[in-house]
Amino acid sequence: MSKAVDRLPEGPWDAVWASPGRVNLIGEHTDYNDGYVLPFALPQLTVVGGRRTDGESWTVSSEQTGETVTFGPGEKVEGWAAYVAGIVWALREAGHDVPGASLAIASDVPFGAGLSSSAALGCAVMAVLVDLAGLDVPMEVRPRLAQRAENEYVGAPTGIMDQSASTLCREGHALFLDCRSLATEQVPFDLAAQGLAILVVDSRAPHAHVSGEYAARRRSCEEAAKILDVTALRDVEPAGLEAALARLDDEVMRRRVRHVVTEDQRVLDTVEALRAGDARLIGPLMTASHESMRDDYEITVPEVDTVVSAALAAGAYGARMTGGGFGGCVLALVDAERCEAVEAAVRGAFADAGFAPPDAFVVTPAEGTHKIEP
Ligand code: GLA
Numbered sequence: 280m281s282k283a284v285d286r287l288p289e290g291p292w293d294a295v296w297a298s299p300g301r302v303n304l305i306g307e308h309t310d311y312n313d314g315y316v317l318p319f320a321l322p323q324l325t326v327v328g329g330r331r332t333d334g335e336s337w338t339v340s341s342e343q344t345g346e347t348v349t350f351g352p353g354e355k356v357e358g359w360a361a362y363v364a365g366i367v368w369a370l371r372e373a374g375h376d377v378p379g380a381s382l383a384i385a386s387d388v389p390f391g392a393g394l395s396s397s398a399a400l401g402c403a404v405m406a407v408l409v410d411l412a413g414l415d416v417p418m419e420v421r422p423r424l425a426q427r428a429e430n431e432y433v434g435a436p437t438g439i440m441d442q443s444a445s446t447l448c449r450e451g452h453a454l455f456l457d458c459r460s461l462a463t464e465q466v467p468f469d470l471a472a473q474g475l476a477i478l479v480v481d482s483r484a485p486h487a488h489v490s491g492e493y494a495a496r497r498r499s500c501e502e503a504a505k506i507l508d509v510t511a512l513r514d515v516e517p518a519g520l521e522a523a524l525a526r527l528d529d530e531v532m533r534r535r536v537r538h539v540v541t542e543d544q545r546v547l548d549t550v551e552a553l554r555a556g557d558a559r560l561i562g563p564l565m566t567a568s569h570e571s572m573r574d575d576y577e578i579t580v581p582e583v584d585t586v587v588s589a590a591l592a593a594g595a596y597g598a599r600m601t602g603g604g605f606g607g608c609v610l611a612l613v614d615a616e617r618c619e620a621v622e623a624a625v626r627g628a629f630a631d632a633g634f635a636p637p638d639a640f641v642v643t644p645a646e647g648t649h650k651i652e653p
Contacts (some may be wrong), residue, residue, distance in 0.1 A: 283326045284651060286342055294407035298399045299324050300388035301444035302601045302610055302642065304453050305568050306371050306546040310438030312500050312539050313459035313486070313511035315546035318440055319468060319644035320448035325386040325399035326651065329407035329527040332379040337380040339363045362397050365428030366404045373424060375414050383409065392481045393607025398441035399517060401425040420646070421446050425534060436494050439595045455550050459474040459513060460556035466553050468644050473558050476615040480590070480625055481638040484582035484606035493603055496576065505529060512539040538575035542568060562596025562612050569599035578604030585628050586637065592629040593624035
C-alpha cells in the first residue's frame with residue numbers, strides 16, 4: 280500500500296503535518312505516577328492536511344473510515360472525530376483563537392495495537408491548526424494540551440507519554456522523559472551500529488477491558504500514594520520500597536506499587552546502559568519489565584506472554600509488552616540477522632497455542648511531529 284502522505288486527498292492544503300505512532304522502550308504505567316519513560320517514534324505516520332475556512336466550524340474527513348464530520352465550537356463529538364474536536368477544544372481552552380478549517384487525515388499507524396494512533400492523530404491535528412492560525416504554541420507545551428484533549432474532552436485518563444513521544448521524539452534517539460518536570464533528554468539509540476534490531480510483534484489480541492482496567496490501575500496508584508503520604512509513587516525510592524509496602528494492607532495494591540517503583544528504576548538503568556553504549560545490556564531490563572507487568576501490574580494477556588517467551592527462547596536479548604496492555608505489541612531486542620528466526624519462532628508458538636497469526640516488523644527510531652508541506 281502507498282504511504283499515508285500519498286493517500287491524503289488532493290489539496291490544495293495550506294499546511295500538511297505528520298505525527299508518528301510510538302513504542303515505549305521501557306517505563307510502562309509510570310507516566311501518570313510522575314515517573315520516567317523512554318519511548319521512541321515509529322516511522323508510521325498520521326498525516327493531516329488543513330485549509331482555512333470562513334466561520335467557526337471544522338470539517339474533518341478520514342480516509343480510514345470514509346467519514347466526514349463537521350462540528351462547531353463547544354459541540355460534543357463522539358468516535359474518532361472526538362480526537363480532532365478535543366484538540367480544537369484544548370487550544371481554545373488555552374486561550375488560542377482557532378480559525379475554522381477543513382482537515383483530511385490519512386494514517387499508517389495501526390489502530391488499536393497500542394502504538395498510540397490517537398496521540399498521533401491529536402498531535403498532527405494540533406500542528407496543522409497551530410500553523411494555519413499562526414499561533415505561538417511551542418512544541419514543548421503541546422503534549423500537555425494534547426493530553427488535556429484526551430483526558431477531558433475524549434474522556435480517556437491517559438498520562439503524558441504518548442503525546443510527548445509523538446511530538447518530541449528525534450530520529451535515531453529514544454526520548455528520556457521525566458513526567459514530573461517534563462525535562463527531556465534525547466538518548467542516542469542506534470541499534471544497527473551494534474548489529475542489533477528491535478522487532479515489534481503485534482499480538483493482535485483484542486484490547487478487551489482496556490479502558491476500565493487502565494483507570495483502575497491509575498486509581499490504585501493514586502490511593503497508594505495517598506496512604507503513603509507522597510505526591511505520587513515516583514516519590515517512593517527503591518531503597519524504601521519494602522518499608523512502603525509494609526504500610527499497605529492490600530496485597531493487590533502492594534503489587535501495583537512494586538511494579539511502578541521498580542519500573543522507574545529500570546528506566547534509569549536502561550538510560551545508563553544506553554549512555555554507556557552497550558544496548559545488549561538493556562535486554563534483561565526489558566524482560567524484567569515484562570515480568571513485572573505480568574505478575575505485579577497484571578496487564579498482560581496470554582498472547583503477549585507467548586510472544587515474549589517464544590522470542591526469548593529463540594535468542595532475543597530481552598522482550599516486553601509495550602503500551603497500556605491487555606493486548607497490543609511486544610518489543611524484542613535481537614541480533615539483526617536473527618529477526619526472521621525470532622519471528623518464525625513466535626509464529627510457530629502462536630500456531631501451537633491456537634492464536635490468530637501475529638504481525639511483525641522491524642522498527643528504527645524515527646522523527647516526531649514534522650511539517651510536510653508547503
Ligand atoms: C497508554 C497511555 C500512556 C501510558 C501507557 C502505559 O499508552 O496513553 O499515557 O500510561 O499506556 O505506559
